[in-house]
């Protein structure tokens with residue numbers, strides 16, 4: 001039976017907001033603006049406050065995956081010495097640069113903007129620093145960043161202090177590149193706006209706690225665009241206010257993202273960008289809704305506080321799921337499972353991203369014992385489709401949903 005994902009009326013507004021962002025980015029130099037590349041949970045608020053165009057290459061990595069360009073481009077980076085085993089955002093992006101091919105061209109834009117400075121945060125992985133250093137060498141521009149604690153339990157003051165100081169220490173180089181002075185009041189304004197974006201994005205995701213859910217993980221991977229690239233900007237706030245209104249109407253009208261929703265699943269790990277449509281269709285056919293995920297929740301930064309800019313940025317960036325140890329990760333998933341009334345957990349073991357694959361150190365078994373919920377593991381990758389089997393995944397998902405039906 002063919003089933004179609006239910007579109008959001010807000011989608012047109014999102015396309016506009018995202019389109020404007022990409023045009024603005026590529027016109028940066030023309031408009032006399034400097035461009036800073038930033039990792040997904042890097043100090044975007046600081047960069048925006050200093051007048052930079054902020055570009056997130058991981059978003060480009062995801063676009064390369066979703067457009068299925070990645071698999072052909074990755075070997076170009078492999079041939080230059082970047083292993084097929086490392087981050088396939090990195091290898092796809094470098095391959096795209098070498099081949100001069102990008103999804104930007106489908107939008108009639110030349111390609112990603114050249115960086116004037118690259119700013120990383122290793123809170124998610126070491127790969128981002130290696131990735132940015134490639135471009136720093138290519139273009140002879142500064143590559144600066146924050147080295148964050150990883151696999152930590154509770155955040156202590158020493159960790160927060162260290163990260164906060166490192167953020168402050170970025171300022172002299174950023175001032176030099178952009179040619180203007182840092183203004184703390186401007187930073188407070190951007191943090192306030194970023195915080196508002198976070199609150200709205202969280203509310204969007206939380207509508208999925210309703211039964212039936214008005215939104216699925218596959219919708220959210222698209223809807224998260226503004227939260228990823230436009231946090232700190234008014235356009236993201238305006239967009240999520242609109243989307244939230246539509247979602248609340250769906251809830252009031254009992255409109256389900258998955259018609260006849262019978263099963264509710266938690267997705268742990270990265271999306272498989274080139275297979276979003278196929279997977280969404282299969283889950284719809286099985287009347288299973290993926291109602292929550294670690295990934296989409298990773299752009300919630302509730303610690304941000306304009307009255308305490310540096311320390312609150314440090315707290316927000318260092319308390320994300322990916323840089324925590326297994327105990328807080330498991331406590332978090334347990335809370336999500338209860339809040340979203342989840343029947344089973346799907347773990348994506350992404351071959352080239354151990355950092356976002358949480359099924360390698362017995363977590364699924366421990367959580368199954370604790371929560372009594374079935375789980376399954378999908379072996380695949382975020383971008384490299386050579387590491388993914390359609391047939392095997394399809395069969396395993398079918399078997400998993402049968403198991404949920406019997407539970």
Ligand code: SF4
Nearest residue numbers: 087124125127353355
């Ligand atoms: S967290 Fe994973 S997907 Fe993201 S940049 Fe690092 S290795 Fe790549």
